[in-house]
Amino acid sequence: MLAGLLVVAGLAGCGNASGNGNESAKYNPKEKVTLTFWHTYSDTEKNVFNKEVIPLFEKKYPNIKIKSVTMPTNNLQQQVISAAAGKSGPDVMRMDKGWVPEIAKLGALQQIDTMKDFQKVKKSQLSAAMVSNLYKGHYYGIPNDVNTKIAIYDKVLLKKAGLKEAPKTIDELVAASKKIKDTKHFGIGLGGTAQWNFLPYFWSMGGKLSNDKFTKATGYLDSQASINAVQQIVNWHKQDLVNPAVLGGQPGFWDGIKSHQYLMIDDGPWFYSLQGAPAKKNTVAAQFPTGKSGSISILGGENTVIFNSTQHAAAAWIFAKFIASKEAQQIMAEKTGQLPSNLEAMKQVKASADQTTKQYIEQLGTAKPVIPSGNAGKIDDLLSKTFESIYRGKISVKAGLHNAATQLDTLLQQ
Amino acid sequence: MKNSLPADPFVQAKMSLRQRISIGLKQYGEVFPYLIFGLVGFLTFSVYPIVKGIYMSFFNYNIINPALSHFIGFANYIKVFQDPNVLISLRNTLLYSLVTVPGQWILGLLLAILINAKVTKFKVTFRMIYYIPVITSWIVISYLFKYLFASGPDGFINYLFYSQLHLLPSPINWLENPWTAMTVIWVLGIWKGLGWVMIIYLAALQSISNDYYEAAMIDGAGDKAILRKITLPLLKPTTVFVLINLIMGSFNVFIQVYTITNGGPLGQTEVLLSYMYKQAFQFMDFGYSSALSVLMGIAVFILTYSQQKKIGQSNI
Numbered sequence: 001m002l003a004g005l006l007v008v009a010g011l012a013g014c015g016n017a018s019g020n021g022n023e024s025a026k027y028n029p030k031e032k033v034t035l036t037f038w039h040t041y042s043d044t045e046k047n048v049f050n051k052e053v054i055p056l057f058e059k060k061y062p063n064i065k066i067k068s069v070t071m072p073t074n075n076l077q078q079q080v081i082s083a084a085a086g087k088s089g090p091d092v093m094r095m096d097k098g099w100v101p102e103i104a105k106l107g108a109l110q111q112i113d114t115m116k117d118f119q120k121v122k123k124s125q126l127s128a129a130m131v132s133n134l135y136k137g138h139y140y141g142i143p144n145d146v147n148t149k150i151a152i153y154d155k156v157l158l159k160k161a162g163l164k165e166a167p168k169t170i171d172e173l174v175a176a177s178k179k180i181k182d183t184k185h186f187g188i189g190l191g192g193t194a195q196w197n198f199l200p201y202f203w204s205m206g207g208k209l210s211n212d213k214f215t216k217a218t219g220y221l222d223s224q225a226s227i228n229a230v231q232q233i234v235n236w237h238k239q240d241l242v243n244p245a246v247l248g249g250q251p252g253f254w255d256g257i258k259s260h261q262y263l264m265i266d267d268g269p270w271f272y273s274l275q276g277a278p279a280k281k282n283t284v285a286a287q288f289p290t291g292k293s294g295s296i297s298i299l300g301g302e303n304t305v306i307f308n309s310t311q312h313a314a315a316a317w318i319f320a321k322f323i324a325s326k327e328a329q330q331i332m333a334e335k336t337g338q339l340p341s342n343l344e345a346m347k348q349v350k351a352s353a354d355q356t357t358k359q360y361i362e363q364l365g366t367a368k369p370v371i372p373s374g375n376a377g378k379i380d381d382l383l384s385k386t387f388e389s390i391y392r393g394k395i396s397v398k399a400g401l402h403n404a405a406t407q408l409d410t411l412l413q414q
Numbered sequence: 415m416k417n418s419l420p421a422d423p424f425v426q427a428k429m430s431l432r433q434r435i436s437i438g439l440k441q442y443g444e445v446f447p448y449l450i451f452g453l454v455g456f457l458t459f460s461v462y463p464i465v466k467g468i469y470m471s472f473f474n475y476n477i478i479n480p481a482l483s484h485f486i487g488f489a490n491y492i493k494v495f496q497d498p499n500v501l502i503s504l505r506n507t508l509l510y511s512l513v514t515v516p517g518q519w520i521l522g523l524l525l526a527i528l529i530n531a532k533v534t535k536f537k538v539t540f541r542m543i544y545y546i547p548v549i550t551s552w553i554v555i556s557y558l559f560k561y562l563f564a565s566g567p568d569g570f571i572n573y574l575f576y577s578q579l580h581l582l583p584s585p586i587n588w589l590e591n592p593w594t595a596m597t598v599i600w601v602l603g604i605w606k607g608l609g610w611v612m613i614i615y616l617a618a619l620q621s622i623s624n625d626y627y628e629a630a631m632i633d634g635a636g637d638k639a640i641l642r643k644i645t646l647p648l649l650k651p652t653t654v655f656v657l658i659n660l661i662m663g664s665f666n667v668f669i670q671v672y673t674i675t676n677g678g679p680l681g682q683t684e685v686l687l688s689y690m691y692k693q694a695f696q697f698m699d700f701g702y703s704s705a706l707s708v709l710m711g712i713a714v715f716i717l718t719y720s721q722q723k724k725i726g727q728s729n730i
Contacts, residue, residue, distance in 0.1 A: 078695045084478045102698060107479035247679075248590045250566020377696045388680055 027314035105374030143341030146301035166286035189265035204291035217408035490705035522611020556673035592682035
């Protein structure tokens with residue numbers, strides 16, 4: 001009942017937001033403005049951002065001051081919605097890529113493809129990262145940073161499987177998994193049944209979620225190629241090749257590789273930054289194993305968005321562009337390990353990066369984002385539950401994917 | 415109080431209507447400052463959200479830009495009756511109620527009687543031990559349970575019952591199976607709530623006059639007869655109060671589900687509030703979420719109203 005009241009109480013006092021885009025907003029260099037910028041940077045990232053990136057920006061634009069606010073990550077999406085509804089949101093925000101189309105659908109974000117220099121900025125960014133800003137054919141943000149997952153192998157189990165280097169293909173991974181398999185050792189590092197876990201395998205083995213325009217799922221999600229890809233994963237499960245962490249079993253994903261029980265997991269750069277030197281010493285970082293369609297991982301990261309409630313859209317756009325620039329992203333990459341979305345910065349960082357970071361940057365070249373949609377939450381729930389139902393044997397692969405494709409069609413049309 | 419109406423009805427009758435109105439208005443003027451804050455709070459935080467919630471339930475509601483909302487009549491309500499997940503959530507909420515209300519009630523009463531017994535020592539310590547869960551944060555306790563019931567042989571409960579005591583044939587995947595996950599949620603609900611029941615009953619037990627017990631003992635009544643014929647009947651008003659509160663509280667089940675299972679696996683442990691919350695804040699479907707909350711509000715109102723009628727009949 002309390003939560004019910006919270007839901008409705010949270011909605012009280014909603015006002016009208018302004019319309020889309022701000023074509024006419026022009027920056028007046030003489031006007032002094034302060035922009036509030038919400039982010040969820042870690043302590044290290046925050047220090048570098050506040051002490052190096054912001055001063056650099058304020059030196060360039062002395063009349064634009066940035067008020068940098070670190071937001072708690074728990075329930076952030078709800079906080080953003082409540083703030084936007086109450087017109088107390090920030091001017092600019094660094095938010096999860098997956099949220100952008102959803103918040104844009106609510107009418108909280110500025111359409112930015114009408115802004116000055118938009119095409120130039122778009123060209124400077126990784127194209128898959130730009131896609132995550134799309135809602136109904138328009139862009140509502142620009143990339144801030146990117147990340148993806150690569151394959152991480154345990155050296156002890158690689159040796160046990162008789163391999164001197166990481167498997168390059170999914171077939172090689174399966175063969176190695178069969179060699180090390182017993183009641184405590186598992187080869188295939190699927191981390192769960194959510195999109196973030198399932199899609200790299202699904203895509204690499206030829207599966208497709210929708211057409212390229214993200215408007216139709218039937219004929220794609222339920223195609224023979226998709227069915228084969230998911231069937232393959234189910235077969236591995238039946239052969240006990242997949243680790244128990246996929247359904248919440250023990251050991252956990254990271255514990256499994258630390259205790260030399262899991263041959264492989266796939267994860268983002270935070271695996272190495274949080275685990276420190278032992279992780280680098282005990283594991284081999286490699287590209288996601290290649291399947292029928294190649295080595296396709298999933299794209300994550302954050303985008304910079306401008307809220308409709310801002311009074312300083314032009315200044316906010318200048319700031320958003322600056323965060324996406326080569327110089328800002330290079331500082332963040334070199335000092336914090338954050339992966340740049342700016343292609344030039346990416347090139348520069350790759351040249352001087354260590355082997356692990358190079359693997360991440362290389363993987364970014366083929367990584368794909370989830371479907372950008374105003375119904376992202378519902379799509380995520382639908383696909384995750386579909387994969388889980390199939391994986392648990394509650395429904396056949398064909399029927400599960402067909403049902404999901406039909407429902408996905410409706411969600412993509414809304 | 416000066417200027418107040420005389421208590422004697424004969425004196426009241428002698429006063430003119432004008433006098434009575436003027437005294438009445440003065441009285442209202444005196445209590446007004448004390449009432450206004452409560453009234454404003456009630457209107458702002460209870461009435462307005464309820465009215466707004468009902469309004470929103472008829473729209474495909476856009477929370478940030480309400481002007482873009484579409485009126486869809488009863489579509490959200492029709493959807494509620496066609497949505498199989500609502501049925502699962504309703505089933506789980508009712509089951510939670512059916513299991514945890516008697517669980518908390520019986521155990522809480524038992525504890526209160528045991529602690530109140532003359533032979534029991536360290537009464538304050540026991541009271542404190544059983545009351546600590548009540549004042550501890552739901553979030554903290556939910557996470558504690560999540561880790562206690564972790565799967566595999568290393569989860570604490572599995573370690574205890576499988577590895578050490580060998581009472582389980584294999585480690586249980588507690589949170590990955592709907593029924594075991596619900597059991598964890600129920601156990602948490604009972605454990606966290608029984609301390610409250612115990613305290614209320616302790617207060618009630620201590621308020622029963624010793625005269626009854628002395629008289630009964632003089633008449634030669636044994637312990638069992640005293641419990642059955644004196645203690646329990648005199649606790650009846652407390653029992654009604656405790657049960658109503660427990661039933662209403664059980665419909666509030668949310669945090670433990672949201673934190674421990676988040677409705678999983680496959681939405682099988684979802685309860686009404688967690689489902690409603692997801693519809694609003696995960697799927698941004700505020701209109702549908704409001705329709706769910708309106709229907710739930712009506713159900714709880716009917717339940718509470720019928721119980722209150724019964725209380726009225728039993729003269730408490």
